[in-house]
Amino acid sequence: MTGRVSIVGLGPGSAALVTPEVAAALAEATDVVGYGPYVARVSSRPGLVLHPSDNRVELERAAHALDLAMAGRRVVVVSSGDPGVFAMASALFEAIERSPHYLAVEVAVLPGITAMLAAAARIGAPLGHDFCAINLSDNLKPWPLIERRLRLAAQADFAMAFYNPRSASRPHQFSQVLDILRDECGDARLIMFARAVTTPDEQIHTTTLGEAEPDMADMRTVVLLGNGATRRLGRYVYTPRSARAG
Numbered sequence: 001m002t003g004r005v006s007i008v009g010l011g012p013g014s015a016a017l018v019t020p021e022v023a024a025a026l027a028e029a030t031d032v033v034g035y036g037p038y039v040a041r042v043s044s045r046p047g048l049v050l051h052p053s054d055n056r057v058e059l060e061r062a063a064h065a066l067d068l069a070m071a072g073r074r075v076v077v078v079s080s081g082d083p084g085v086f087a088m089a090s091a092l093f094e095a096i097e098r099s100p101h102y103l104a105v106e107v108a109v110l111p112g113i114t115a116m117l118a119a120a121a122r123i124g125a126p127l128g129h130d131f132c133a134i135n136l137s138d139n140l141k142p143w144p145l146i147e148r149r150l151r152l153a154a155q156a157d158f159a160m161a162f163y164n165p166r167s168a169s170r171p172h173q174f175s176q177v178l179d180i181l182r183d184e185c186g187d188a189r190l191i192m193f194a195r196a197v198t199t200p201d202e203q204i205h206t207t208t209l210g211e212a213e214p215d216m217a218d219m220r221t222v223v224l225l226g227n228g229a230t231r232r233l234g235r236y237v238y239t240p241r242s243a244r245a246g
């Protein structure tokens with residue numbers, strides 16, 4: 001009998017932000033598959049097999065989960081945040097597309113609270129009007145495409161959320177990102193650095209593009225940029241719900 005794969009989001013870090021639906025899927029699972037640090041967030045118990053794997057092996061991990069399900073196991077694939085945001089849900093469907101016999105597996109995608117929304121909630125309402133999310137890693141897309149999307153989103157006055165802003169293997173690109181944003185939005189635009197949100201290591205810092213430094217971000221940071229109307233209100237930052245024609 002074919003089993004099932006649930007692709008779940010564990011939220012940004014706090015156990016209080018794991019949804020009851022995800023907790024129930026984990027309670028019924030026979031196997032948990034995922035990147036090591038995410039699998040480490042799941043409590044072990046008798047009868048549950050944990051399968052941690054390295055970073056950047058998403059398709060192999062997805063195929064492993066699907067093979068386990070084909071053998072009748074109840075598999076949960078874990079992502080941080082939401083599984084559909086720069087995470088395992090797309091990788092699983094890519095693996096199915098490559099090997100359509102996996103269509104026999106029942107797949108469920110269970111949402112989680114993504115980093116940008118957890119960060120925005122801590123700060124106030126910086127994403128309260130139109131916004132977009134951009135992954136700044138050029139691992140799966142060319143750098144010129146990232147630059148183009150940044151410029152077009154800035155010209156359209158979107159607020160933005162940046163995932164994977166800076167890593168040891170590409171320390172200089174975030175500096176280029178800040179240069180592009182200053183060029184398009186000016187020095188006064190508000191930018192927020194939210195690190196390890198909802199964990200004991202949480203740090204949140206709001207500044208302007210003129211004052212922003214590349215080392216304010218690392219791979220545990222989601223960066224939010226306001227739109228042209230985003231403003232401070234006491235210790236909060238918010239973006240009004242309305243906009244004038246540009």
Ligand SMILES: C[S@@+](CC[C@H](N)C(=O)[O-])C[C@H]1O[C@@H](n2cnc3c(N)ncnc32)[C@H](O)[C@@H]1O
Nearest residue numbers: 081082085087114115163164196197219221222
């Ligand atoms: C591979 S992406 C995964 C995103 C995840 N699926 C989500 O929905 O939040 C990893 C990036 O998410 C962001 N991120 C994940 N958890 C975070 C947290 N607790 N605080 C701040 N940023 C976080 C960082 O930008 C990190 O580099």
